[in-house]
Amino acid sequence: MKNYKFIVEYDGTKYKGWQKQGNTLQTIQGKIEEILKKMTHMPVEIHGSGRTDAGVHAKAQVGNFKCSTDKNDSEIFAYVNQYLPHDIRLLSLQECDMHFHSRLNAKSKVYSYTFWIGKPSVFHRNYVHSIPAMPDISKMKEACALLQGTHDFLGFSSLKKAKKSTIRTIFSIDIKQQDPQCLVLSFHGDGFLYNSVRILAGTLYEVGIGSKHLSDIQAVFTTKDRKFAGITLPPNGLTLESVFYS
């Protein structure tokens, strides 16, 4: 039995997210596990650095799995890619330390959320969220300053109750206007709660159009109440960009 670490990219448009759900094969986890089962003739469970929701993309999701096979790393890599659908692709695969766990060992992650001003082209539609006009970026930057740092992010999540700690650290939130029609927010943090990036991006957007204010952000932290935060933006604008390990 060996442990393998892999990096995978996917266009999440057609999938019900990362995590296998009952019989539903239309998940990233389900697709990869199906192929590993075919390869090893044994059920294989894969772990991801975190779940991504339906419609969310990844440029470099990290996962791991344990299995026994007489194939070497590059043979496993080629085998899996050969059977993966065209919108999921392994970027790398190597044997790793038996103790490596892609979720438990992850130190931080970067997610991006991309806005498109006006109607996006048919070529971009699945990867951006369309908004009518450019929001006020300087206001959004003031809000970023409040969000950065270590806080209880429960109010910025879709969790009803939390059994585990909801304290997380956001190292940085960058706002980049890539061209006149494209605005990208990048969130680098040690972890994000359920729907948290979509709610943080929604809150920043609402601050940028004036329907939320800096005081609302303070209220979310003080009350931990979801109602003070902004809308949960749709999944298609969201991409898991990278996962860091020590």
Add this chain to the structure above:
Amino acid sequence: MKNYKFIVEYDGTKYKGWQKQGNTLQTIQGKIEEILKKMTHMPVEIHGSGRTDAGVHAKAQVGNFKCSTDKNDSEIFAYVNQYLPHDIRLLSLQECDMHFHSRLNAKSKVYSYTFWIGKPSVFHRNYVHSIPAMPDISKMKEACALLQGTHDFLGFSSLKKAKKSTIRTIFSIDIKQQDPQCLVLSFHGDGFLYNSVRILAGTLYEVGIGSKHLSDIQAVFTTKDRKFAGITLPPNGLTLESVFYS
């Protein structure tokens, strides 16, 4: 009865090309005509500036159609876009001169062909053609110089015989290395024969990797024999960028 000019963009990945084929609705023309029929309760025939093959994309294909309706331009525009699938979208629609014909009046067109060095990401895979290494661009530019101008392009087409003139003028072929992994060829000409851009791009690519030479290009023009030209590249790298009218 009025005549309407429209500009349409489409991701050609899922379609059998522009032109309606018998009962096959899975064409761009078929999709638009179906909606115009629903709108007017009459069959409506649309004309495109030219056919694009299965898998070929368009950022600004131009078309026109005649019909009778009590809707104004912006109502027709909204109606059609409302029913179009998400990978086809009208960019504009206006009433035009009754004599306007999108194919017969087109003066010139620009097509791009995009190469990706190495394996493209799952996000680009439908819009680029993957090649193993960057070809020799300076050699390709020498070949462009030979291809530009007015020639009989029969040997650079998939036409078996030609009933009409196969003489066309290529005003320019531009080669742009957009980033270390991306090479874009842009062809501006007064018209292109069947498969011509894909064969021209294939020939330029083969010159760039040394499997074709400038003498082969001269041989195609002299003999009009397809066998001296390069391969027909796959459709996914090809995009109709714009159509010009006087």
